[in-house]
Amino acid sequence: xxxxxxxxxxxxxxxxxxxxxxxxxxxxxxxxxxxxxxxxxxxxxxxxxxxxxxxxxxxxxxxxxxxxxxxxxxxxxxxxxxxxxxxxxxxxxxxxxxxxxxxxxxxxxx
Amino acid sequence: xxxxxxxxxxxxxxxxxxxxxxxxxxxxxxxxxxxxxxxxxxxxxxxxxxxxxxxxxxxxxxxxxxxxxxxxxxxxxxxxxxxxxxxxxxxxxxxxxxxxxxxxxxxxxxxxx
Numbered sequence: 001x002x003x004x005x006x007x008x009x010x011x012x013x014x015x016x017x018x019x020x021x022x023x024x025x026x027x028x029x030x031x032x033x034x035x036x037x038x039x040x041x042x043x044x045x046x047x048x049x050x051x052x053x054x055x056x057x058x059x060x061x062x063x064x065x066x067x068x069x070x071x072x073x074x075x076x077x078x079x080x081x082x083x084x085x086x087x088x089x090x091x092x093x094x095x096x097x098x099x100x101x102x103x104x105x106x107x108x109x110x
Numbered sequence: 111x112x113x114x115x116x117x118x119x120x121x122x123x124x125x126x127x128x129x130x131x132x133x134x135x136x137x138x139x140x141x142x143x144x145x146x147x148x149x150x151x152x153x154x155x156x157x158x159x160x161x162x163x164x165x166x167x168x169x170x171x172x173x174x175x176x177x178x179x180x181x182x183x184x185x186x187x188x189x190x191x192x193x194x195x196x197x198x199x200x201x202x203x204x205x206x207x208x209x210x211x212x213x214x215x216x217x218x219x220x221x222x223x
Contacts, residue, residue, distance in 0.1 A: 030208045031208055031209060033211060033212075035211075040217075041216070041217075042200060042214035042215060042216050042217055043153070043200070043214050044214070045211035045212070045213075048209055048211060050208075050209060087152065087153065089153075091208055096141050096158070096160065096204075096206065096208065097143075097155060097158060097166075097168065098143070098155065098212065099155070099169070100145075100152045100153040100154070101152055102150060102151060102152035103152050
């Protein structure tokens with residue numbers, strides 16, 4: 001199995017930047033996903049990293065370091081609608097199984 | 111519209127009464143999966159299927175069954191539900207490539223009394 005850790009909660013102000021860290025311990029690795037989940041709704045895909053480095057998508061960026069077993073999701077220019085839970089998920093090698101972290105609840109304050 | 115459809119969305123039932131939660135996708139995806147989501151534990155995989163007639167256990171398969179007779183459908187069966195199976199359940203599907211994200215249904219909230 002996999003051990004995936006992320007902080008439980010984070011709070012930030014509208015317009016600010018927040019960085020959500022995710023660390024993982026796996027015997028194999030075949031990609032890392034970030035999902036956003038608003039309360040009571042289904043998770044929706046945000047980003048995918050399989051190689052080291054930064055992937056940027058508008059206000060959201062995701063970084064991966066495979067040697068450190070570490071990723072972060074960066075949310076810039078925070079908006080109230082960004083208040084949600086953010087899920088880190090790791091895919092194992094030769095297996096399409098996804099293992100999820102417990103999620104980080106981000107609260108954006110005015 | 112491309113989607114994953116789960117039914118029912120909400121169900122309250124009693125211990126021991128068999129129930130089935132249906133999941134259907136219209137995207138011709140090979141891979142389908144069931145998760146349960148509990149506070150503080152995140153999404154945990156119950157079963158997954160790589161294609162028709164191919165299913166495998168996830169992290170928490172006890173008390174559940176699945177079948178994949180057709181590509182579009184992946185029902186979750188609780189033969190004898192117990193209160194510890196009270197949870198929020200999600201079905202998901204994706205193309206069979208490692209970089210493809212999973213698309214989730216809207217969820218089924220089950221309460222077993």
